[in-house]
Amino acid sequence: MAHGDPGRPVDETSAAMLQALFTTSPVGLHLLDPELRVVRLNTAMPATRGVAPDDFVGRPIRDVYHMVEGNEAEIVLRDVLETGEPLWQHIVRARTKGEPPEQRYFEITALRLEDGDHEVLGLAVTAIDVTERERGRSRAEVLDAVRRQVGRALDPAVTGSELVSALVPEFADVAVVEVVDSVIRGDEPPPAPMPPGTPLMRTAFRSGAAHPPQAFPVGEVRRLPAPTPFTQALSDLRPRVVPLRPGAPWMPVDPARTEAMHSSSSHTLLVVPLALRDAVLGLVSLYRAGESPPFDSGDRQLAVELAAHTALGIDNARRFIREHTIAATVQRQLLPRRPEAHTSLETSYLSVTGGDPGAWYDSIALSGARTALVVGNVSGRGLNAAATMGQLRTVVRSLAAFDLAPDELLARLHDTAIELAFERANLPLGDPLRREALTANCVYAVHDPLAGTCVLATAGRLAPVVVRPGHAVTVPDTPSGPCLGATEDAPFATAEFEVPPGSVLVFTSDPLVTEYLAESSAQLRAAPDYAERPLRDLCDAVAYALPDGLGAGDAAVIIARTRAFPASDFVTWRLEADRTSVATARHRTRRQLADWGVDDETSSDTQLIVSELVTNAVRYGTPPIEIRLIRDRSLTCEVRDASPAAPHLRHAHVADEGGRGLFLTAQLAQNWGIRYAAEGKTVWAEQPLPDRH
Incomplete structure (x- = not known):
């Protein structure tokens, strides 16, 4: 008897509750026999709406729910029958009838039903429609x-x-x-x-x-x-x-x-x-x-x-x-389109795709038939990297005109990069460029064909791969200076190595590319004849040698091949440190220029330049004194002495008896300058040769 209503039997109340659940509950209720056939079910579920309950009685549960996963529901329900372990909140997918059929998700819970003798009567299964949740x-x-x-x-x-x-x-x-x-x-x-x-x-x-x-x-x-x-x-x-x-x-x-x-x-x-x-x-x-x-x-x-x-x-x-397109366009406009012609150095550039717009390369003609090779790489991406690259390349070309040694040039370039980094750090707070550090790597190398050497200095880990005529592949032991623009204040150092005629030098702006070429140099070693093989073919061989992910498309690459400078196109004389050396130098110069077929007007100007430079060396320099004439794209006169003291151009007064030497030289020469070395200095002057190209 129920406590709330002593006059109503418990079985009658339970029956009323079951009747309510099976007719009005939104939860699907199913009684299944041991063969998983329907004994009773409610009609509130979407799968059974509009269908008389008696139409499902005695039919397998799979006829009520058209399962998407085949017989997966029957498998888990039979497992409950066999083990007695309840199944809690298992998700199944089923299709309801309609046009088109609708796929819905149900969360089923199943309990095994037993009588007092523990005989299995079937299953009690609840199914909750959780379609929207799923x-x-x-x-x-x-x-x-x-x-x-x-x-x-x-x-x-x-x-x-x-x-x-x-x-x-x-x-x-x-x-x-x-x-x-x-x-x-x-x-x-x-x-x-x-x-x-x-x-x-x-x-x-x-x-x-x-x-x-x-x-x-x-x-x-x-x-x-x-x-x-x-x-x-x-x-x-x-x-x-x-x-x-x-x-x-x-x-x-x-x-x-x-x-x-x-x-x-x-x-x-x-x-x-x-x-x-x-x-x-x-x-x-x-x-x-x-x-x-x-x-x-x-x-x-x-x-x-x-x-x-x-x-x-x-x-x-x-x-x-x-x-990227704009940066690549700017990069192409800032970089040289084709290598300059050098008598003693043949160069070729490996095309840069713009993948790294901060990468640059350059070759610069220097005095004394020398050539500077430059490869660098600015940190960052996009237009800002390309613009900074253009600034640094311009500075390198300007400094190269002063005939600075590689280590000194990089030191001054480093100062410029620090100034640019300072300007960037002081941009307005909202400018995203302010948060990007400015650093750069660079290698500056000078090839001297008359000495058969290459002198270089590096900012960062950049060094060339050198292939000598015997196909020996090496990377020179080059001290790495600090990256340009870095706060590190370490000095730059130079390295000098021999490059006999026929040597090939490969400069890249990416150290990983350099290391790979040095370690896996089959393409470089296999070149049949470095003296005659077109450099463009060698550029292609380098590109083919690089594996995926390490292509040269993002790197600036210069490949250079050295040539012997014609012995008939330069002469060197040692002079005594006395006034008679001036006349001797003029006489030898006149005779050499005549042998070269230089016209009288140019020869006369050259003799005057030689007189003034030798006079300065005799008066103010230190022995030994040497004079060298070089016939290249221009006619170069060099006077070398052991004194580090630099002459300077001055405008003499009317009453002065001297002081006009460098002034006259500057007037007669197309270009002139002073080059310093550990053993002294060289004063040089260049004149055009109209018939030389």
């Missing part, structure tokens, strides 16, 4: 996957591939991404509504089918026929869920897509524009086919979020491409 969880997982996977690469095509990989098959059976063709090249996207006839490139396609049909292949650029749901979405920037029913009025306009839809058994299309700030970037088309449920309003809202994230990734990639 769909929400599934959508959250898809959104999380897209946020993690999409937009990692700064490439619009790769971004599309990342999106379709994250959506198929978890969210759609087929996914297609198309991007406005001009956006792929980095141009500004067109404003909405998208102008008719705007070409789009199909950048990504993915399907769950083994051999999916496609309207047209990935990579093809096409104009969308109109009007279709695709062009309408790009016109008003609104997503659309479109049932794909045969005979839709827009289908004849786009027969290729229509055929692909029908061939893949697609029944629903969800088309979402890729847009950012009312500008059109592209389009995402999602399809569900076969027994997959149609897209609903929740799917449409999720697709909008996915498209917004993807559009941001594509726009970031577009901006990167645009900046």
Whole structure:
């Protein structure tokens, strides 16, 4: 007897409770016999609505719920029958009847029923419809996957591939991404509504089918026929869920897509524009086919979020491409287009793609038939790196005109980089460039064909690979100075090594490339004849030798081959430290220039230059005194002595008897300067030779 109502039997109350549960409870209640056949069930569940309960009595549970996973539900229920272990909150998928059938999720709990003698009577099963909860969880997982996977690469095509990989098959059976063709090249996207006839490139396609049909292949650029749901979405920037029913009025306009839809058994299309700030970037088309449920309003809202994230990734990639293109253009304008011609040094540049716009190379003609080779690399990316590179390259060329030793030139270049870094650090707080450190690597090498040597200094770990005529490949032991612009205040040092005629030097702006060429130098060693082989072929051999991920596309590379300077084109004389040496130098100069066929006017000017320079060396210099004449692209006169004291140009007064030597030299010469060495100095002057090229 119940305490609340002594007059009502307990069995009667329990029966009333069961009746209420089986008729009005939103929770699916099922009594199953040991063969998993229905004994009793309620009709409140979506799977049983509109069906008389007696129609299911005696039928297997699989007839009530058309399981997506086949007999998975029966397997877990039989396990409960056999073991007696309850099944708690197990998720199964089932299809309800209707057109089209709807896929729903149920959370089932099953308990084994026994009588007093522990004989198994069957199962009590509850089923709760958790479709909306599971769909929400599934959508959250898809959104999380897209946020993690999409937009990692700064490439619009790769971004599309990342999106379709994250959506198929978890969210759609087929996914297609198309991007406005001009956006792929980095141009500004067109404003909405998208102008008719705007070409789009199909950048990504993915399907769950083994051999999916496609309207047209990935990579093809096409104009969308109109009007279709695709062009309408790009016109008003609104997503659309479109049932794909045969005979839709827009289908004849786009027969290729229509055929692909029908061939893949697609029944629903969800088309979402890729847009950012009312500008059109592209389009995402999602399809569900076969027994997959149609897209609903929740799917449409999720697709909008996915498209917004993807559009941001594509726009970031577009901006990167645009900046990369501008930086590469600036880099090409700042770098020499082709190597300068040098009598004793043949050079070739390996093309730079702009992958590292801060990389630069240069070859500079110096006095005394020497050549400077420069390779460097500025930290950072984009236009700022290219601009800084241009500044440093200009400074190097300006300093090279002063005939500075490599270590001294890099020390002064280091001071310039520190000033540029200071200016950058004092930019306004909101300028992102302020947070980027400015450092650079650089190698400055001077090849002297008359001495057969190369002297270099490095900022950072840059050193050349040297291949001598016998095919011996080495990397000179070069002291590494501090990176340009770094706070480290270490001195720069020089290294000198012999480079006999026929040697090949490979300078790169990337130490990893240099190390690989030195350690895996089969291509360099296999060159059959360095003396005659075109340097362009050797550049190609170097590019082919580099493995993937270590290409020369991001590095500045100079390949130089040394030649013997013609012995007939230079002479050197040792002079005594007395006044008679002036006349001797003039006489020898006149005779040598006559042998070279130099015209009388140039010869007369050269003799006067020789007189003044030798006079200065005799009066103010220290023995030994040497004079050297070099016939190269220009005619060079060099006077060397052991004194480190530098003469300087001055304008003598009218009554002065001397002091006009360097002034006269500067007037007669095309260029002049002073070059210092450990054993003294060299004063030189150059004159043009019209018949030399």
